Amino acid sequence: DGGITQSPKYLFRKEGQNVTLSCEQNLNHDAMYWYRQDPGQGLRLIYYSQIVNDFQKGDIAEGYSVSREKKESFPLTVTSAQKNPTAFYLCASSTLRGDFSFGPGTRLTVT
């Protein structure tokens, strides 16, 4: 079955460490996205990529970085510059027509 895989489901890190969240899709979708979810704030767009080797900042890109070396993969690095990294992170992909699929999410806790 086609879908989006995010790993791990739960991730714990110490403050000051960079951490990379994995996102892989086998839907052959061109575009991929990272959203952050916080209680009471809905989903906010961090970064998105419409094509391999290209990506754009979303609304809250500060403290994050991404790469898109392969169509199937869009890893997100949460750097030590991100002031409040503890959150639920959702990866998504879409067709050019705009049909979205979402991954199961990774809950990151930084202490």
Added chain:
Amino acid sequence: GNSVTQMEGPVTLSEEAFLTINCTYTATGYPSLFWYVQYPGEGLQLLLKATKADDKGSNKGFEATYRKETTSFHLEKGSVQVSDSAVYFCALRPPGGATNKLIFGTGTLLAVQP
């Protein structure tokens, strides 16, 4: 700019009650509108969508009608079940443009009690 406003939760209902979750939007032109559902600890699943004015999206007993005149896309269900307990997100996709970004509301938690 483009934005989505939905009613704050939590919404607590008894089983078989009628559900309405309000959603209004601000956008130029004619966006596509969506309702997504998120069950505890999971990602988002598309519940229904509407792509033009007066369209009605429906799925699993849920319905929503795209009202251009009131810029609304309220979610309704005639008889909720305990299994409907989840967070519901209203979202829009701006018309045209080169990207397909989704803009989400803050989400509404629905709790259905037996």
